[in-house]
Amino acid sequence: xxxxxxxxxxxxxxxxxxxxxxxxxxxxxxxxxxxxxxxxxxxxxxxxxxxxxxxxxxxxxxxxxxxxxxxxxxxxxxxxxxxxxxxxxxxxxxxxxxxxxxxxxxxxxxxxxxxxxxxxxxxxxxxxxxxxxxxxxxxxxxxxxxxxxxxxxxxxxxxxxxxxxxxxxxxxxxxxxxxxxxxxxxxxxxxxxxxxxxxxxxxxxxxxxxxxxxxxxxxxxxxxxxxxxxxxxxxxxxxxxxxxxxxxxxxxxxxxxxxxxxxxxxxxxxxxxxxxxxxxxxxxxxxxxxxxxxxxxxxxxxxxxxxxxxxxxxxxxxxxxxxxxxxxxxxxxxxxxxxxxxxxxxxxxxxxxxxxxxxxxxxxxxxxxxxxxxxxxxxxxxxxxxxxxxxxxxxxxxxxxxxxxxxxxxxxxxxxxxxxxxxxxxxxxxxxxxxxxxxxxxxxxxxxxxxxxxxxxxxxxxxxxxxxxxxxxxxxxxxxxx
Ligand SMILES: [Fe+2]
Ligand SMILES: [Fe+2]
Numbered sequence: 342x343x344x345x346x347x348x349x350x351x352x353x354x355x356x357x358x359x360x361x362x363x364x365x366x367x368x369x370x371x372x373x374x375x376x377x378x379x380x381x382x383x384x385x386x387x388x389x390x391x392x393x394x395x396x397x398x399x400x401x402x403x404x405x406x407x408x409x410x411x412x413x414x415x416x417x418x419x420x421x422x423x424x425x426x427x428x429x430x431x432x433x434x435x436x437x438x439x440x441x442x443x444x445x446x447x448x449x450x451x452x453x454x455x456x457x458x459x460x461x462x463x464x465x466x467x468x469x470x471x472x473x474x475x476x477x478x479x480x481x482x483x484x485x486x487x488x489x490x491x492x493x494x495x496x497x498x499x500x501x502x503x504x505x506x507x508x509x510x511x512x513x514x515x516x517x518x519x520x521x522x523x524x525x526x527x528x529x530x531x532x533x534x535x536x537x538x539x540x541x542x543x544x545x546x547x548x549x550x551x552x553x554x555x556x557x558x559x560x561x562x563x564x565x566x567x568x569x570x571x572x573x574x575x576x577x578x579x580x581x582x583x584x585x586x587x588x589x590x591x592x593x594x595x596x597x598x599x600x601x602x603x604x605x606x607x608x609x610x611x612x613x614x615x616x617x618x619x620x621x622x623x624x625x626x627x628x629x630x631x632x633x634x635x636x637x638x639x640x641x642x643x644x645x646x647x648x649x650x651x652x653x654x655x656x657x658x659x660x661x662x663x664x665x666x667x668x669x670x671x672x673x674x675x676x677x678x679x680x681x682x683x684x685x686x687x688x689x690x691x692x693x694x695x696x697x698x699x700x701x702x703x704x705x706x707x708x709x710x711x712x713x714x715x716x717x718x719x720x721x722x723x724x725x726x727x728x729x730x731x732x733x734x735x736x737x738x739x740x741x742x743x744x745x746x747x748x749x750x751x752x753x754x755x756x757x758x759x760x761x762x763x764x765x766x767x768x769x770x771x772x773x774x775x776x777x778x779x780x781x782x783x784x785x786x787x788x789x790x791x792x793x794x795x796x797x798x799x800x801x802x803x804x805x806x807x808x809x810x811x812x813x814x815x816x817x818x819x820x821x822x823x
Pocket of ligand 1: 559
């Protein structure tokens with residue numbers, strides 16, 4: 342069997358030889374109906390009978406892995422796809438450095454590995470749940486299609502993690518797989534495991550910010566799991582990353598198109614001052630200070646996903662060879678880190694201070710720094726969009742101490758500039774830093790659906806190019822094709 346190509350003859354498309362792996366196939370087929378129930382209950386609201394122009398992975402060859410066609414979402418071929426195996430692959434870091442990569446779960450690391458897979462797996466269906474109401478207010482068919490593409494791929498990522506659980510973790514793996522369908526984003530009794538995945542995604546600007554900032558956390562986590570000495574996890578994550586790139590594209594271009602539209606409308610109306618919020622809003626576009634506040638919110642929530650800056654868990658994962666650093670194999674050092682330090686931002690005597698910590702326990706901080714750097718590049722591109730229109734405004738990532746629920750700064754209040762303030766002052770200023778109720782109401786008032794091909798809502802510019810090079814008036818979703 343050619344492992345580059347995907348076997349579509351089974352109910353579960355795959356390139357892992359499921360037909361010859363009866364036990365795992367049976368377990369996955371047993372899980373499948375529950376997954377479809379979950380999709381019907383918690384997947385996109387409405388549009389389940391519509392024909393959506395989606396890409397489906399047909400290969401794991403980076404040169405041509407996807408095909409585009411109209412699909413009804415419940416009929417999407419969710420599959421198990423792993424990047425090709427490299428027979429010479431080694432463990433590239435930690436105390437097993439240089440050993441042959443593991444094809445089976447090392448007994449001593451079983452619990453740790455299962456935890457890593459479950460945490461990653463839990464985020465995938467969570468975002469689908471968070472975004473399920475958005476189809477109804479899509480600003481165009483193009484955007485609606487992108488939303489659904491992200492949703493079906495997050496569903497596939499769940500499949501990817503469930504395959505690992507079913508194949509490598511026996512009975513407790515099967516229980517974890519069932520629990521992934523049981524938890525619900527924002528549920529009081531059985532919420533999703535991580536904070537940002539229990540927040541609401543109430544509008545499309547939130548959706549774009551989420552796919553830019555929170556999917557990018559996903560990218561960083563997948564990048565470090567792709568370094569894993571446990572080869573099946575590495576191969577799974579490597580293929581997920583090819584899909585993930587589109588999710589962040591949706592976020593980056595989405596926010597960029599909002600900025601473009603706002604700035605053009607301001608220019609056309611002769612508004613020079615971006616802080617004339619009411620005047621700008623009267624044009625039916627989202628004012629730039631509100632975009633900044635949305636960014637403050639989603640960036641700070643996403644920073645929490647990296648966990649505590651100093652973490653013995655992170656050190657243990659690394660030592661064990663289970664979770665590496667971003668670009669591990671490109672870094673020039675000993676890949677053991679036993680004698681290294683890394684600067685960590687800490688709260689000491691009420692001040693934010695950089696302190697050298699052992700590099701092993703500072704791995705979360707390091708990954709978060711890599712993340713921040715990655716985020717900042719797109720923010721610069723957004724600023725270019727604004728600059729080109731001649732509007733005088735710059736977006737800025739808030740300080741890492743701002744609005745944090747996890748880690749060093751969870752006990753303090755800091756402004757977006759990183760100035761520590763008392764609780765009363767924070768409460769007075771809060772609505773200048775984060776979206777207020779009335780900001781939310783205003784954005785919601787703009788969220789009227791546009792479903793005519795080639796047309797866009799007042800608050801967002803059309804994209805520069807279509808998906809799969811389709812023309813501007815292409816019907817990305819055939820809504821009435823029930
Ligand atoms: Fe994902
Ligand atoms: Fe994603």
